[in-house]
Amino acid sequence: xxxxxVSEYFRTNKLPQIWCPGCGHGIITRAITVxxxxxxxxxxxxCIVSGIGCSSRAPGYMDFDTLHTTHGRALAFATGIxxxxxxxxxxxxxxxxxxxxxxGNHLIHACRRNIDITAIIYNNNIYGMTGGQYxxxxxxxxxxxxxxxxNVDKAFDIPALAAAAGATYVGRxxxxxxxxxxxxxxxxxxxxxxxxxxxxxVCPTYYGRKNKKGSxxxxxxxxxNHAVNIAAASKMAPESLDGKFLIGEFKNxxxxxYTKEYQKIIDMFKKE
Amino acid sequence: MNNNxxxxxxxxxxxxxCKGCGICVKFCPKNVxxxxxxxxxxxxxxxxxxxxxxxxxxxxxxIYVRGK
Ligand SMILES: Cc1ncc(C[n+]2csc(CCOP(=O)(O)OP(=O)(O)O)c2C)c(N)n1
Ligand code: SF4
Ligand code: SF4
Ligand code: SF4
Numbered sequence: 001x002x003x004x005x006v007s008e009y010f011r012t013n014k015l016p017q018i019w020c021p022g023c024g025h026g027i028i029t030r031a032i033t034v035x036x037x038x039x040x041x042x043x044x045x046x047c048i049v050s051g052i053g054c055s056s057r058a059p060g061y062m063d064f065d066t067l068h069t070t071h072g073r074a075l076a077f078a079t080g081i082x083x084x085x086x087x088x089x090x091x092x093x094x095x096x097x098x099x100x101x102x103x104g105n106h107l108i109h110a111c112r113r114n115i116d117i118t119a120i121i122y123n124n125n126i127y128g129m130t131g132g133q134y135x136x137x138x139x140x141x142x143x144x145x146x147x148x149x150x151n152v153d154k155a156f157d158i159p160a161l162a163a164a165a166g167a168t169y170v171g172r173x174x175x176x177x178x179x180x181x182x183x184x185x186x187x188x189x190x191x192x193x194x195x196x197x198x199x200x201x202v203c204p205t206y207y208g209r210k211n212k213k214g215s216x217x218x219x220x221x222x223x224x225n226h227a228v229n230i231a232a233a234s235k236m237a238p239e240s241l242d243g244k245f246l247i248g249e250f251k252n253x254x255x256x257x258y259t260k261e262y263q264k265i266i267d268m269f270k271k272e
Numbered sequence: 273m274n275n276n277x278x279x280x281x282x283x284x285x286x287x288x289x290c291k292g293c294g295i296c297v298k299f300c301p302k303n304v305x306x307x308x309x310x311x312x313x314x315x316x317x318x319x320x321x322x323x324x325x326x327x328x329x330x331x332x333x334x335i336y337v338r339g340k
Contacts, residue, residue, distance in 0.1 A: 015333065022293030176329070
């Protein structure tokens, strides 16, 4: 018999997942269910939406009302669901390719509208499902099948992008920093507006192998040794942050929510 | 569903779901676990403090703390 969380929130007859051994996506997916459980939400008021990719397969294993859509369009479908039924808590699961390459335009406009959706980007720095092509978050000079000599593009900083575009809750954690990830997801869901959580995953099969990052265990150790919480970073000497990356809550500044604002327009005409 | 389960008072392991990635082994603070023949194995259950770190990071939900 599986654990209480897994029995409660997973389609256990579909497990184990199709993901490779050590794939970080499984850690993040469980973290989402723990966050939902902690919030004590009515599961019939939750809809989980994904696009296409290894990451986007997650909702297939989750025992909620779920929707597996087309590549890059999870946020577009989620926007439709939220507009039609604003009472739902809509959660989007998407990959770095799904959300920031083909779906990049949907992402910035969802941020700008501040629609009440929580998007969790499983960032493994590569296109996993299609065999290791570089993505908009592949670090400069790292390799992919489409960048055999190193990628010359600069990577997106997803939280900075989302915050600049107007998301009202923004955070980043890693598969290793699972407890922090759970609390960011909880806070993101609580925020009435667009919340973006970057969950740094590990893809030992493609990103790891192409870039000689070692096993899943070694990739998680790298996360452990290179992540610095933004709360601690402000007290550290700048040199000690060299080669490190920030995790934690980057933005939490509520603003009027899109479906509520839209309803006000509808109400304006109802009165007449 | 399956009979490849090891259930102790403190921990449960589902060998059918385990993919032998070694994540639980590496980050267990008490060296309770090993991977043998590509499956996790409990080797020193006495030392387990039920911290739940194995459960937290197992990508395949193949190990968890019991009675918590
Ligand atoms: C319109 C369209 N273009 C391309 C593809 C092929 N495709 C499937 S998944 C994917 C990339 C997935 O990468 P990411 O979103 O980072 O997810 P990961 O698999 O790494 O978790 C691509 C390009 C597709 N399915 N549909
Ligand atoms: S290819 Fe990478 S992202 Fe996809 S399941 Fe395997 S490890 Fe995970
Ligand atoms: S609960 Fe903690 S001590 Fe026990 S096996 Fe898991 S990680 Fe080790
Ligand atoms: S983390 Fe999970 S899948 Fe990996 S070896 Fe441990 S029990 Fe098996």
